[in-house]
Amino acid sequence: MPVNPRIGPIERTTGRTWDEWLRFLDAIGARDLDHGAIALRVYEELGDVFEQRGWWTQSVTVAYEHHIGRRVPGQRSDGTFQTSVSRATPLPMTELMARWRAFADGDAAVQEVVAGGTPRVSGTDRRTTWRTRAVDGSSVVVTSEPKRNGTASLVATQVGLPTPEANEAARERWTGIVARFLAGVAPGR
Structure with missing residues (x-):
């Protein structure tokens, strides 16, 4: 093993x-x-x-x-799967989330995943979160979390996926989406 x-x-x-x-x-x-x-x-x-x-x-x-074989990697206690992609960015938390929202509204790959409706955005001084439902019934959560140096990380998570294969496909999809988003992100751009 x-x-x-x-x-x-x-x-x-x-x-x-x-x-x-x-x-x-x-x-x-x-x-x-x-x-x-x-x-x-x-x-x-x-x-x-x-x-x-x-x-x-x-x-x-x-x-x-x-x-003990009760779970496989990525599996939650309810039997569904969860994947996350996390990346450091050069932006502060609030600006990062504002840019994510604008990107997500216009990105075809994000729009293909989400079920429609307006994502909910909530936040504290510790994190800002963008939440929505995916077309497959799972949840999508994108979080901006501050780092000590004044920048923030972006974490994209999809929760409630039915199989390991769906989990891997979601990981690949979100890795690509986050990479594309970050390619266009720079302070003051």
Whole structure:
């Protein structure tokens, strides 16, 4: 079985080997628990000393579900699939989202994916999000998140895809869309 790329970071961050995590998970009967119940036990086990405790809880839980064959990479706990494409940009968060909105409104590939209607846009000082439904019933979420240097990243995510093949096709499509968008993005352009 190929090594799960999550395991190295889990071991470094938690200070436990993967075998130690497997012993813990076996001891709590994790094979017979659903995702939420496993995550709760891992969360409790990690304790209050971890930054991003929820993130590492999910990392351990999902890696375990991959290990026992309950999920394949990209699969969510509800059985559907999710893909994301993330890229750094030279723009600040607000300008990045404004440019994304203008691009998405006129880009044929984006319009081919979305189901119509007006995307919802919401935001805080931590992120701005553009959300819409795709023609296949899945959700599309594009997020602009600030970085420390005043620029922002763009993350395009499609959630609720029915198969690994649909997931891979969505990843390829969004990789192309994001690359095309970023090719036309430069500060002050």
